[in-house]
Amino acid sequence: MVQRFRVAPGSVTAVPVFGGDRFDIVDQYGRQPAELTVLAADPRAVADAPPDTAATVLRSLIPGSDENGYAAQRILSLLAGHRVDQQEAVATRLFGHHSPAGSRATFTVDADAVVLVAAPASPMHPHSDDPNPPSEVRVAVYRADPGRPATPELPPPLAEPLLDRRIDAETAASYEVREGQFIQIIDVAGRQCSDFLAFDARGLADGREYGLDATTTRTIGGAAYPRPGLFGKFFDARARPLVEVVRDTVGRHDTFALACTAKYYADLGYLGHVNCTDNFNGALARFGVDRRQGWPALNLFYNTAFDAAHQLISDEPWSRAGDYVLFRASADLVCASSACPDDIDPANGWVPTDIHVRVYDSSRRFSVAVGHRLTPDSEPVLTKSTAFARRTGALTTDFTEYNGYWLPNSYANHGPHDEYWACRERVAVMDLSALRKFEVLGPDAEALLQATLTRDIRRLSRGQVVYSAMCSESGGVVDDCTVLRLGDNNFRFIGGDPHGGVWLRTQAERLGLHQVWIKDSTDQMHNLAIQGPASRAVLDGLIWTPPGQPALRDLGWFRFLTGRLDGPDGAPLLVSRTGYTGELGYEVWVHPGDAETLWDRLWDAGRPHGLTPLGLEALEMVRIEAGLVAGGHEFDDQTDPFEAGIGFTVPLKTKTDDFVGRAALVERKAHPQRTLVGLRLDSNETTAQGDCVHLGRTQVGVVTSATRSPLLGASIALCRIAVQHSEPGTRVEIGKLDGHLKRIPATVTTIPFYDPDKTRPRS
Template sequence: MTVAAGRPRLLLPGLVPRETGLETYWVRPGGVTAVRLSAGDRLTVIDRAGRQSAELSVFGSAGHGGAALGVRVDAPANAIRSLAAGGTGEGRAAILTALASYGLDPGEAKAIRLFGDSSPQGARETFVAQEATGVLVAAPARPMNVLDEVANPPSDLLVEVLRASPRGDERPELPEPLAEPVADLRIDAATALAYQVKAGQYIQVIDVAGRQCSDFLAFHAHRLDEGVERGLDSTTTRYFMGRAYPRPGLFGKFYDQDAQPLVEIVRDTVGRHDTFGLACNPKYYEDLGYPGHVNCTENFNEQLKGYGVAARKGWPALNLFYNTAFDEENLLVFDESWSRPGDYVLMRAMTDLVCASSACPDDIDPSNAWVPTDIHVRVYDAKRKFSMAIARRVTPESEMKLTKQTAFHPRTSELTRQFTEYRGYWLPTSFHNHGIQDEYWACRERAAVMDLSPLRKFEVLGPDAEALLQACVTRNIRKLSHGQVVYSAMCNETGGMIDDCTVFRLGDTNFRFVGGDPYDGVWLREQAARLGLDRVWVKDSTDQLHNIAVQGPASRDILREIIWMPPTQPGFTDLTWFRFGIGRIGGHDGIPLVVSRTGYTGELGYELWVHPRDAGVLWDAVWEAGRPHGMLPLGLDALDVLRIESGLVFAGYDFSDQTDPYEAGIGFTVPLKTKEDDFVGREALVSRKAHPQRTLVGLELAGNEPAGHGDCVHVGRSQVGVITSATRSPILRKNIALCRIAVQHAGYGTEVEVGKLDGHRKRIPAQVVRFPFYDPEKLRPRS
């Protein structure tokens, strides 16, 4: 992008490269990425998190000796050879095809080794191509063992290619097909295309260049044969799904007027669309002074007339990649799309369909960023299976990651189909034949087991590990003993909470940071760089440690039967609150695990952490041991009731980066008097504590109507607070809520009103009370 000298450039992560001719590629742990280079191209491999080895293989006209990059390649390319031997690494077929194109045997592949166990975060190696060549970059990976003295979970690599001759305005490359397509359709900018899809087949609509609207229509093919037109219907869909637009998961179907499902959303890498707004039409352009402008409606009419579909003046469509919203004045507004090059929506046909897709021609407003581009459609066979997924990015520059199943999913999916997407994973909301009430009472009276694997785990390692954590979290990490866990806040410079977390001390230089947000690791690495701490590594171990929690009065009795602790560790029954040990299941030769006396329910309980390969064994052992005690599985819905009763805060509800720990009700995590060392946000927190504006309180509501997150709280006409979390407490038989309120109204016994509707037409009387509501002295988890 060319800009005037001295004029700042728009920040468009994922759309405009930082430098002309710069391309970026990701190499995931255990994966291999292929890149083709021309003479003069500069290739840089970056070890983003540190301590991750890399293998670089070169394949050119001179063979695979490395001359094309001016290096000597003489070590075995173990990652590539593993793929050739039948491994399951990502992109296996594409890598083997690339090797075959050079006539090379992958079983004989060689590489140059880069980085290693001591490479710092951000380490990089740069090479310049002497001639046209192919390069394979691999990130070898081995599972992390919970017994490893120094844990080093595998991490990804970043590959940057700076082209000597930028490719210019060539068409962006399409992403690799998800499988072998049965149809591969290009829809040129400002056109539309009709096509047929059989029941069970998958439809992938791809935004080729990014920020391009694509309207989608679907009609029941058999009804069209009968002369009856039945297509996507907004009212029916929204009524049954309860959403403005369905998304992957339980509520992901689109219906016709006869309440018959036509398509199901399987994957969505964008997450922001408009649903059933009109496809652009002649009147829209005419009213803006552009008569005769090409439009999606007329393009659809032309494409569909051969199927007996009557022409319309405007087609209500599923507007993929189109960014609209209603503002606070209920005005319909729109802006540039959120989609990036290669983003897609994957749907499954629920019956035989006649479909139509467009590449919207709108070039007079932001809907296509003023430059209409192409859309691509691929159709896949019904025999293929694709995981349900939503895409997330930790930062705008990060690679896209699709929703995953946890290692416990094979067990929990036998007990329920009620799953929701939670921070990049599918977790059960409730379990069949039980439900919220049964699961709740099991935890309060007996025991419950839940999957909490989406918690983000980061290994913080090295001589500077303690110094980094001391500078980044509010608690005094220097006082943390081996085998101890501490609950803390992590704040930014203004005192706003980035996250709450627990920190485990595994050794003098080994810590495990457990939070809820994948951004936590990015922040920790940024602070290490800012502070000049070059002897610390922050490695994401989330995919190497999955965990369940066993909570409830019977949890100790259940687990004492199956957990063996070596003599070097405290006995299982000797573990006190916020302590952990490393043991095994069953005996000295059982699977290894970390067991911590922590939880999120306000009950006596434990969390058990294992490598994903051992998850099934752990679940089975706990499940069998828990049966005689009446243990039940616990879903997210019941967990929410438990944690609100116990006054435990939740990110995005009870705190955010606009909320300090005092306002979030966890001021006890900020020991300003006893922690002498400086930490991020300390100065702001000193000021905020001295001049508080808001605080978190408990409310008890009159009557049987509950409050909801975001409800306003009033004294008279003035709003003085907002509900952050609320529930009906089964054990207290009351409606309760957590409320962030002005300190002037935070005293126990203060009478307030919770506003419903517009906040004035309906009010629920409430009173400020002590919280935690349940077991305020926390005697039960300490027991």
């Protein structure tokens, strides 16, 4: 039996081990030190782990009332229980500045112990001479006795629980929760459904049942079930909120079907089968709740959907061991949770298991987040706020989850159209910290990028930025990206897909390039885009550059500089003359610790120029007008760069070196099937991504992105269309409803719609 644990940068993970076990500590991405501290009655409990350094991470832990502070308190309690003074804690130092990715240290366990594994983290500045962003460490424990620990490991409590209750398989339980308290429902072993009921406790006291109402909730929120964010509340039939979804590490649930009933099993021939409805009836009887033949519930982790024939289908849940949903009670509640007994179909992976419920005090504070898994076997990573969140959060509550970060959708007292015009006519600032940054370092760095990107990276000079595609062997676009060359062996890869780093590491291993490190620096550099005709004027007085670097006003298109904010002693930063709007613009990159300082100084300098914040809605308008492509819209791994409208990133004639997908792209370019064009609609009606494009009855294309252009006063769209019908001026129809019941006439046009010669960003 193998158990795996993740140690995030700057954190400590406690792992219980027992005599006979073996464990590995792995430097997942290389160049990341680790610290091992053993807590045990027997000082020789773990062989070959003599302490040789101060336990720097342990010594820096600070307890507190938030989630991180509570985690620190748990570790400090372990130290105290073993009579270890925090400031005297010592550790075994592992790995170092030159350790290869995947470096491994193996230890055998001779007696029961708790091992504390820490990953020290130091900040990385945007133009460090030797960038080495901190990265995670993994621990794999090989159990000598699979029965220890006897039960699956639950995730650590988020805070001190008020209620910590196991709901055994095939049962249900009721419990009371006060307004403002938090309810965490955990799938203990994975792939186990848990129906959730909640009633207004004051209503029950008056003899009235006001419970969760899925139809009301779907109508108000416009989604199949609430998710963390602006539309995260679950309502009763009075349209009053009962609970709010704070966190969800799964993102796949059901509000359409009833909790399982006796009739369901009987109709399938399983007479007398235990069921959630009867379990709920028994659990809620003490509160005077009337019995029902079937309970409408929020069916957590139940994987349902409606297919193209409008049939309700179900399959195994997406949840893994330890996945959870965290609610906040909007009123005093009577709740009930089940561990569903369904063992006759895939609803519980065929084997019903336990559910665990924890309740936390209302004084606690937890971040709002959804969970993302980078790879199928990785742990969920929760949505983060950017370093500018306190400043943007003071201007809007309309945030949306974007690639693992919360970004503003639009701003109060502005709105998308005002933000749009500010970008086109004056200057706008947007938070683009969700872009994924990877440092590609080492003697094999250039070779790796040359072999994986479509652009000729060997031609890239220091201080230059290039836009490129990254393709699969079949020619599909894995991601688009910009690459900065900071030195002979130092590159910065900036893309939209968090999987980009995994892809690069996989290719490095395949190609046998061992002297390259791919380190995620996303959390070490957050960035603002300052875009619009006045962007140069706003930044010119803020950015100091040393000798040998161009002044801001002299910086060329697709070039970058390294400098300081307000003078040689200011915050270090990197400025690139790039953007995603079709306007003159810049991106400014700083360490998160300097983000608020940058924001404040930018607003001071931008106020005379009418600086306005810009959210994702307005960004969508400007990028479509400018004909700029987006992942999941114009391209995916089934679409090649020529079809996606970025064929200029594939210089097959001048780049003679082989790269991933080259052979397929040679073939695809010689025999094109589809291409990207613009559509200008005849009417003011709008289209949307996925709408079919027709000539008569035949579908010839699909809309990839669409907007109403304020500048053009027309509805426009980007469309992937058969090359035979891509000539500008071709008349087509956009299919709405079922594609035939309604058609919107449109004309094929060239793209970009706006500033086709790119005179504005070049200016």
